[in-house]
Amino acid sequence: MQQAEHFYSSSYILNKGVGKLILTEDEQAILDGSGGNAAAKSMKILVALGEIYGAEKLIPISSVQIAGVSYDNLGDAGLDYLAELARDGVVRVLTTLNPAGMDMRDWRKLGISDEFALKQKKVVEAFAKMGVITTCTCTPYLIGNLPAFGDHIAWSESSAVTFANSVLGARSNREGGPSAIAAAMIGKTPAYGLHLDENRKPTFTVKVKTKVESLSDWGALGYALGNASEGKIPYIMGLPHTSVDNLKSFGASVITYGGSPLYHIQGVTPEASEYKAPEGKTVDITDDEMKKAYKALNDDAADVDFVSLGCPHASIQEIAEIAGFLKGKKVKDGVELWVATARPTKAIADEQGYIKIIEDAGGKVATDTCMVVAPIKGRFKVMATTSAKACFYARGKNKNQVHIGDFEKCLNAAVSGRWN
Amino acid sequence: MELTGRVINNGSAEGTALVSSKPISFYGGVDPDTGVITDKDSDIDGQSISGKILVFPYGKGSTVAPYTIYRLAKNKKAPLAMVNRECETIVAVGAIIADIPCVDKIDISQIKTGEQVRVDGNRVEVLK
Numbered sequence: 417m418q419q420a421e422h423f424y425s426s427s428y429i430l431n432k433g434v435g436k437l438i439l440t441e442d443e444q445a446i447l448d449g450s451g452g453n454a455a456a457k458s459m460k461i462l463v464a465l466g467e468i469y470g471a472e473k474l475i476p477i478s479s480v481q482i483a484g485v486s487y488d489n490l491g492d493a494g495l496d497y498l499a500e501l502a503r504d505g506v507v508r509v510l511t512t513l514n515p516a517g518m519d520m521r522d523w524r525k526l527g528i529s530d531e532f533a534l535k536q537k538k539v540v541e542a543f544a545k546m547g548v549i550t551t552c553t554c555t556p557y558l559i560g561n562l563p564a565f566g567d568h569i570a571w572s573e574s575s576a577v578t579f580a581n582s583v584l585g586a587r588s589n590r591e592g593g594p595s596a597i598a599a600a601m602i603g604k605t606p607a608y609g610l611h612l613d614e615n616r617k618p619t620f621t622v623k624v625k626t627k628v629e630s631l632s633d634w635g636a637l638g639y640a641l642g643n644a645s646e647g648k649i650p651y652i653m654g655l656p657h658t659s660v661d662n663l664k665s666f667g668a669s670v671i672t673y674g675g676s677p678l679y680h681i682q683g684v685t686p687e688a689s690e691y692k693a694p695e696g697k698t699v700d701i702t703d704d705e706m707k708k709a710y711k712a713l714n715d716d717a718a719d720v721d722f723v724s725l726g727c728p729h730a731s732i733q734e735i736a737e738i739a740g741f742l743k744g745k746k747v748k749d750g751v752e753l754w755v756a757t758a759r760p761t762k763a764i765a766d767e768q769g770y771i772k773i774i775e776d777a778g779g780k781v782a783t784d785t786c787m788v789v790a791p792i793k794g795r796f797k798v799m800a801t802t803s804a805k806a807c808f809y810a811r812g813k814n815k816n817q818v819h820i821g822d823f824e825k826c827l828n829a830a831v832s833g834r835w836n
Numbered sequence: 837m838e839l840t841g842r843v844i845n846n847g848s849a850e851g852t853a854l855v856s857s858k859p860i861s862f863y864g865g866v867d868p869d870t871g872v873i874t875d876k877d878s879d880i881d882g883q884s885i886s887g888k889i890l891v892f893p894y895g896k897g898s899t900v901a902p903y904t905i906y907r908l909a910k911n912k913k914a915p916l917a918m919v920n921r922e923c924e925t926i927v928a929v930g931a932i933i934a935d936i937p938c939v940d941k942i943d944i945s946q947i948k949t950g951e952q953v954r955v956d957g958n959r960v961e962v963l964k
Contacts, residue, residue, distance in 0.1 A: 464932055468844055483899040493910040494903045572899035592902035592929035674859045674896040812864040812874045
């Protein structure tokens with residue numbers, strides 16, 4: 417097999433002739449090295465993607481969200497990759513960062529080793545050197561990276577891409593961590609996929625014929641829809657107007673289970689009114705599909721030793737709800753409760769007294785991180801959560817059994833140690 | 837039998853096909869140290885993609901996946917090549933930075949697990 421280093425050598429051959437991407441003189445100069453090594457490598461990635469997917473040009477973007485921050489995901493291979501880019505690479509647009517593998521200030525609280533912390537700090541330092549704002553959250557739209565309707569952006573973090581496209585009406589392909597960095601360094605992205613009007617049309621119809629109420633219902637619906645969608649863009653009918661919190665959990669679930677990073681909900685999302693329900697493929701989601709989804713997202717074990725809330729990162733309203741439940745209660749010995757959130761959200765929650773309530777109850781506020789990206793494989797046996805996305809990573813990556821339910825059910829499990 | 841598609845990352849490789857009819861999430865769904873699939877919804881759960889011609893419809897889930905593919909390559913546990921029905925940006929970027937031959941727009945129902953397959957640029961040849 418060829419070595420990965422080959423990519424950086426001058427003999428790397430772009431897929432010339434596949435697309436018809438035309439670069440400006442400035443862009444060509446950057447490709448030829450006028451902007452330094454990191455910019456040239458970044459341009460190579462953008463040009464390769466543009467040519468594969470038939471983009472005709474690069475277009476300016478207003479912001480970037482970078483995934484691939486936890487040292488647990490990156491390993492030394494990823495850290496080396498980032499350190500190399502940070503040598504002379506600087507981002508040109510507002511660029512924010514996904515969660516790290518630990519609380520960046522208080523990692524020991526979450527049982528993270530100093531050895532891991534040393535590597536994790538190197539990762540975040542590399543991003544800081546590139547000029548990235550080291551927010552460490554999967555919900556950039558809640559803390560200051562909020563694109564306007566129609567903005568072109570280049571985001572990674574599948575749940576955030578789905579939220580930005582669907583709820584905000586901004587335009588992003590589902591970038592991988594490396595292509596998001598590349599776009600940030602150039603300030604542009606190739607114009608293909610979801611940046612173009614014709615690719616944002618719904619391509620199948622979903623009729624929801626069941627009640628969707630709690631946060632976990634939205635996650636279960638996302639599971640059913642993701643599995644049924646074959647990557648197609650849904651036009652969803654039959655859903656009520658709902659909260660940002662429900663929509664962020666729904667999108668995270670849809671994309672985790674195989675759906676598209678763009679969905680339209682009639683009467684709810686901003687682009688839905690431009691379209692009618694497409695003919696052809698139609699999927700009904702009934703009580704039966706919801707039951708199947710809940711069954712698929714709940715394992716047999718009755719004893720719970722880990723309760724993880726905030727996937728995607730908890731909003732201030734969600735933290736208020738959690739604190740409201742926990743006031744005067746105690747998390748059972750032997751059970752760990754994590755409430756994952758962004759640092760600015762934690763600061764507001766602190767002012768409100770919510771953090772004290774959660775910590776007095778024995779819960780931990782996992783700032784800058786979450787169970788998806790922290791190095792906790794094997795530490796817990798059975799996780800309870802409100803999030804269908806969290807179920808996938810708890811099983812695949814952390815080797816946990818899982819339970820999904822609403823806040824009350826999860827917090828009851830934290831207090832009793834049992835899933836009832 | 838020869839199938840023709842679109843080059844995602846140019847290269848050639850020959851080996852045994854491992855075919856999944858389900859989308860793959862490399863992050864969370866593949867162990868980067870062993871190359872074993874860890875997704876209970878996958879039809880190849882528990883099998884190793886290392887050293888195989890990995891055939892699957894498209895990628896799903898995490899946008900961290902390119903780094904998982906890169907780590908698999910660094911750990912010498914990567915597939916020899918990837919063949920997709922429709923390769924989205926995530927798998928494409930992984931293939932590019934890890935330099936794994938990758939081709940899409942292939943009718944993957946024509947390939948069966950265990951068959952000897954040769955990938956060369958935009959061509960996929962099923963040898964037996």
